[in-house]
Amino acid sequence: MVAFGKKLKERQIQEWQGYYINYKLMKKRVKQYAQQIQLGTLDRRHVLKDFSRMLDNQIEKTVLFLLEQQGLLASRIAKLGEEHEVIQQEPHISRIAELREAYRAVGQELLKLLFFVEVNAVGLRKILKKFDKRFGYKFTDYYVKTRANHPYSQLQQVFKHVGFGAVVGALSRNLHELQENQESQGSFLSIYDQPTLPLQDPVIDSIRAAIDRLSNSTNFLNFLGQHALIMHEELPAPVDERVDEQSYHFMSLFLNLANTFLYMVNTYIIVPTADDYSMSLGAAPTVCGIVIGAMAVAQVFSSVYFSAWSNRSYLRPLIFSSIVLFLGNVLYALAYDLNSIWILIIGRLLCGFGSARAVNRRYISDCVPLKIRMQASAGFVSASALGMACGPALAGLLQTNFKIFNITFNQDTLPGWLMTIAWLIYLVWLWITFKEPYREIEEKHVPHQSNAENNALEKGIKQPLLTSLKDKVDEDDDQDYEDSEEAPEDSHQPANSIGAAYRLLTPSVKVQLLIYFMLKYAMEILLSESSVITTYYFNWTTSTVSIFLACLGLTVLPVNIIVGSYISNMFEDRQILLASEIMVFLGILFSFNVIFPYTEPQYICSGLLMFVSAEVLEGVNLSLLSRVMSSRLSRGTYNGGLLSTEAGTLARVIADATITLAGYGGVSRLLNVTLLPSFFICVGSIIATCYTYNSLY
Structure with missing residues (x-):
């Protein structure tokens, strides 16, 4: 398996290799520090000072080269501008x-x-994580605390698009003017005199996308897609890399x-009526916590086996899911x-055992081309949000009562x-239409990984770090260190x-x-006990509760x-994260x-504040999680998506159990008793x- 350092070197532009952050050199220095600290010949304060100085020098080297190259590009644009002036006087196609x-050639450069810059940013983040x-x-x-906003530090230059905006603007304007000249020769109108759409040019689009990635700026689709926590490669794809689209099938x-x-x-269609259904069967209304939470309990287990099953197939687990949900x-x-x-x-x-969300995530991650994967991720989140709003809304419409062949159809049973x-129709549609993608990657590469290699890999991970370094100090020299030390930690296995x-x-x-966990717990408490609380305090009907829950769900997309x-482009993710946590806290309070x-x-204002803040928090939290999580968790059964799903599902299980247990103290105490755990968490x-806070960088 290719080590991160070797992969980083492969992604470097050959003629610029001397100007990249020297990841291999810094990694060796980290190893030397570890050995010296273990032997007692070096203290931590000296390590901090020495490594900080080394990083400063590496960053400064990169930034100065960046500024030099920007100057060369600006000179080329200026010379082309002179030719542009001549052409404007005497247009010729x-x-x-x-x-x-x-x-466009300048745009490619x-x-x-x-x-x-992006490769350097990834290398810098990686070495910081390795040192930690x-x-x-x-x-x-x-390092971040002392360098992030210091006037002498160049740290921000690696993570921000310094000066690129002016170059992109000049390229876009000139290309747009040339396009206008070619399409309407003889016109005296300037491009500024008429409203026009932004220039649609592949090179400019690629540049803007790269700037957005570099500066962490985003748009609605990107932000929404981050909720899906579909992890991508740490290193950016090469400029000329193309995505294989053979496995993509739109209907699937x-x-x-x-x-x-x-x-x-x-999941949510039963929430407005679960308390009434429980009482009609002779149970307390707060047993609705168990009824609602039973689905989440089963999902804790189903997420694991569906994630493992998706290593071999997508169609079969989806069929199984539909059958189980039907029953x-x-x-x-x-x-x-x-x-x-x-x-x-x-x-x-x-129903919980039929939860195939792990399969849904894996399909988007593995079978959707990179260029539309973010849109597909946003579609995944939008479908979830729409389902969350439609469930209670449908429950509010099913207000009827009749019998057919001694089978009762009322507001309690009609959701079922x-x-x-719905699942029967979906099952037939799935069977006829879904196309199982070809699994070329697994067939080619998985069998070549021997059991001995796997055992060695796990053994390397389990060993204490300094001990393993000591054992290998005589084995690693300058040439093989890149592979031997990196394999346990940075392998993509x-x-x-x-x-x-x-x-x-x-x-x-x-x-x-x-x-x-916290935001899912708080949201589940709010949603699951809404029917019981509003009936006790305000005498709300099922229809009123349904409207309230549907309105909460409809706030997700806006x-x-x-x-x-807007907000994510004005503030750092970690700032939004902390602010939204405080807003959730105020909503609970x-x-x-x-x-x-x-x-x-x-009730309405505090619930709305809590729910909306939790939604904002979820997007930012998962965005940061995808950046700080190990790349080894981007694929396989036990991936980052599974871990986040398990954390959220466990939160829902505990929240629903809390509602049922708190119900034994009486409905009058239910609200405060269930809010206390949310408050402390x-x-x-x-x-x-x-x-x-400073490690979320």
Whole structure:
């Protein structure tokens, strides 16, 4: 398996190799520090000072070369501008075409320069993470804190598009003018005198995309797509790399997203009526926590086996998912006439065992071309959000009561029958239309990895770091160090167990997963107990609860448009993360029923604040998580998507169990008792975020 350092070297532009950050040299220095600290010949303060100076020099070398190349590009554009002036006086189609190609050639050189900066940014992040792994997660915090905004530091220049905007603007303007001249010769209008759409040119589009990646600026689709946590390669793809589109099948992708939508509808369609259904079967209304949470309990297990199954097939797990969900909804609907709360819970458990969200994620990650993968990821999140809104809305419409052949159809059972029909139609559609993609990668590469290599890999991970360094110090020389030391940590071999995946989690990743747990817990408490709380305090009907929950679900896309298009381009992700955590905290705080009588405006406003803030927090949190998580968690059964799903599902399980347990103290105490855990978990996540704030860089 190719080591990260070797892969980094392969991505470098050959003629510029001397100006890249020397990752291999710095990695060797980290190893030397580890050995010297172990022997007691060097203290940590000296290490911090020496390595900081080395990083400063490496960054300065890169930035000065970057500025030099920008100057050369500016000179080329200036010379082309002189030719442009001549052509404007005497337009000629062939000369215009030649000049346009010359400008595009400059654009290609600019794209190479952006690629140069991006590779350096990845290498810098990687060496900071490596240093932290050796020495207790302290260096990144120190280095970023002292260099991020210091006037003498060049650190920001590596992560920001310094001066590129002016070059892109000049290229775009000149190309646009040449296009106008070619299409309408003799016109005296300037391009500034008429409203026009932005220039659609492949080179300019590629440059803008590279700048957005480099500066972490984003748009609505990117921000929304990040909710899916579909991880990508750490290193950017080469400029001339093309994506193989043979495995892409639009209808299969559509069916994959339809599965996501129907599952979310299935999850939330019972929320407004779960308490009434429980009471009609002789249970307490707060047993709705168990009924709703049963699906999440089963999903904890189904996520693992569906993720493993998707290594071999996509069609078969989706078929199995549809059959299990069909049976689960039949049992859920029949529980009323069978008068059994246990049949009701078993039906929901079966629905949870049919959760194929791990397959949905893997299909987008593995089978959708890179150029539309972000749109597909955004589609995955949009389908989830739409299903979340449609579920309660449909429950509000199913207000009827009749019997056919002694089978009852009312507001409690109709959600089950509706989803039964939906999954049956989907199953037939899936069977006829879905196309199983060809698995060339797995067939070619997996068998070549021997058991001995796998065992050695895991052994390397399990060994204490300094001990393993000591054992290998005599084996590694300058040439083979690149492979031997890097293999355990930076191999792209995916983690093969939950334990192996857990060992790859740094404190920053653990904090991100804690935040994800917190927001899912708070949202589940709000949604699952909404029917019980509003009935007790405000006498809301099922239709009113449905409208309230549907309105919450409908806020997801507008909020993401605002955050993705504007707020995320004005502030750093870590700033938005901390601010949204505080807003969730305020939403929880205002939800408590203390001293004053509880009112509808208080409940609606606090619930809306909590839900919207949690939605913003989810997008930013998963964006950061995808950047700080190990690349080994980008593929395989135990991937980053699975870990985040498990964290969120576990939060939902605990939240629903909390509602049921709190119900034994009476409905009058339910609100405050269930909000207390949310309060303390939120405070803990804010403290943990502050502790790791400078490592979220």
